[in-house]
Amino acid sequence: MAKIGNIELGECPLLLAPMEDVSDPPFRAVCKEHGADLMYTEFISSEGLIRDAIKSRQKLDIFDYERPVGIQIFGGDEEAMALAAGIVDTTNPDLLDINFGCPVKKVVCKGAGAGVLKDIDLMVRLTKAVVRSTRLPVTVKTRLGWDDSTKNIEEVAERLQDVGIQALTVHGRTRVQMYKGEADWRLIAKVKENRRIQIPIFGNGDIDSPQKALEYKNRYGVDGIMIGRAAIGYPWIFREIKHFLATGETLSLPTLTERIAACKKHLYGSVQWKGEKLGILEMRRHYANYLKGLSHIKEFRTRLVTTESLAELDEIFSEIEAHYSKQELTVA
Numbered sequence: 001m002a003k004i005g006n007i008e009l010g011e012c013p014l015l016l017a018p019m020e021d022v023s024d025p026p027f028r029a030v031c032k033e034h035g036a037d038l039m040y041t042e043f044i045s046s047e048g049l050i051r052d053a054i055k056s057r058q059k060l061d062i063f064d065y066e067r068p069v070g071i072q073i074f075g076g077d078e079e080a081m082a083l084a085a086g087i088v089d090t091t092n093p094d095l096l097d098i099n100f101g102c103p104v105k106k107v108v109c110k111g112a113g114a115g116v117l118k119d120i121d122l123m124v125r126l127t128k129a130v131v132r133s134t135r136l137p138v139t140v141k142t143r144l145g146w147d148d149s150t151k152n153i154e155e156v157a158e159r160l161q162d163v164g165i166q167a168l169t170v171h172g173r174t175r176v177q178m179y180k181g182e183a184d185w186r187l188i189a190k191v192k193e194n195r196r197i198q199i200p201i202f203g204n205g206d207i208d209s210p211q212k213a214l215e216y217k218n219r220y221g222v223d224g225i226m227i228g229r230a231a232i233g234y235p236w237i238f239r240e241i242k243h244f245l246a247t248g249e250t251l252s253l254p255t256l257t258e259r260i261a262a263c264k265k266h267l268y269g270s271v272q273w274k275g276e277k278l279g280i281l282e283m284r285r286h287y288a289n290y291l292k293g294l295s296h297i298k299e300f301r302t303r304l305v306t307t308e309s310l311a312e313l314d315e316i317f318s319e320i321e322a323h324y325s326k327q328e329l330t331v332a
Contacts, residue, residue, distance in 0.1 A: 002200045002223040004038075004167045005137030007068050007094055009224065012217055012245060013037035014238050015169070015202055017228035018072045018097065018141070021282075024059075026269030028066055030262050031231055035238030037224075039069050040141075043099045043113075046075030046084035060091045061273070068094035070139065074102060076112040076122070078129040085133040096134055098127060100142035101171050108175065117146040117175055124159050131164040139167040141204070141226075144187050147176040157191045161199050169226050172205035179229075182206060189220040202226050208237070210244030210251075217245070233289020235262060256294075256324050260317050263290040267313065276310060294324055 002009040016023060016031045018040035028039045041059050048056030062069050071093045075081045081098075088096050100123055102113030116123045123142075131138045140160055145151035157168055170191065172183030183205025192201040204226035207213050213225055230237050236254045243251045254262070266286060271279035284305040291297050300320050307313050 013224040015226040030235045034235040040072045043072045046080040049084045070095040070097045072097040074099040074112045082129040082133040085130045089134045095137040097139045128163040137166040141169040167200040169202040185220045210241045213241040
């Protein structure tokens with residue numbers, strides 16, 4: 001039974017990864033509906049929060065139907081991280097997560113995200129500052145290390161636990177790998193097997209099917225699994241994994257009607273949260289995944305990503321449903 005502070009997450013919970021420009025409230029809503037047990041906001045700059053930057057503040061938006069939900073922050077300055085933790089505290093999420101894993105250059109260059117992997121002492125100081133500045137349970141998401149010669153996750157896990165974090169998620173790659181190659185969960189398993197480690201250890205990286213989720217859960221012994229890219233445009237991954245873990249049976253693929261309904265819910269949520277113009281614009285990156293597997297979909301998709309009217313988008317979705325209603329969906 002995985003537990004973070006007083007938050008009970010059940011047996012092998014499924015977590016939605018905090019993905020920049022993806023894990024916003026409209027996307028989280030469809031993932032929650034289809035089985036995500038714990039979700040996180042997009043990462044938020046500690047410096048941005050302190051400056052009262054509009055984009056950073058907007059990312060603090062959370063809703064009761066999402067709970068339990070965590071707000072994730074990043075930064076490389078102890079004072080800024082402490083002040084940001086205090087701001088997060090006032091918005092009343094269920095937990096606060098620190099990002100020590102983002103490999104993107106603009107973040108790393110500021111000595112934040114995965115950039116902190118080069119300085120474990122700094123990582124510990126930053127974490128300690130956050131833990132002291134909030135009443136919330138503090139968790140961390142990180143990577144195996146900076147590169148192949150500095151895979152220090154075992155030391156990191158012990159030291160961060162010692163300063164008060166209550167769960168750790170490990171992405172099975174180094175920063176140098178970015179998202180290339182295969183995630184290596186063997187070191188994640190070593191962290192979990194360490195007798196000193198008492199907090200939940202969640203694994204992240206490459207889980208894209210119910211079969212793989214079960215295999216990795218059994219092989220590496222993690223307390224739960226974080227899903228990232230596999231959920232984009234396919235929130236059903238959560239219910240499929242849960243069903244397979246419980247029964248060993250594979251659920252049938254979502255129907256065309258289900259796929260369009262989820263896509264439209266995501267779209268309407270995006271418009272409601274961001275306004276019609278921006279909501280429609282930022283939804284365009286998701287259509288390819290929601291409609292993946294439909295033959296000769298390019299023409300419809302082109303119309304979806306060029307239309308600026310919500311009413312016209314509704315009409316296109318109706319056309320798609322009518323056009324493909326007799327086609328068997330064979331690809332997720």
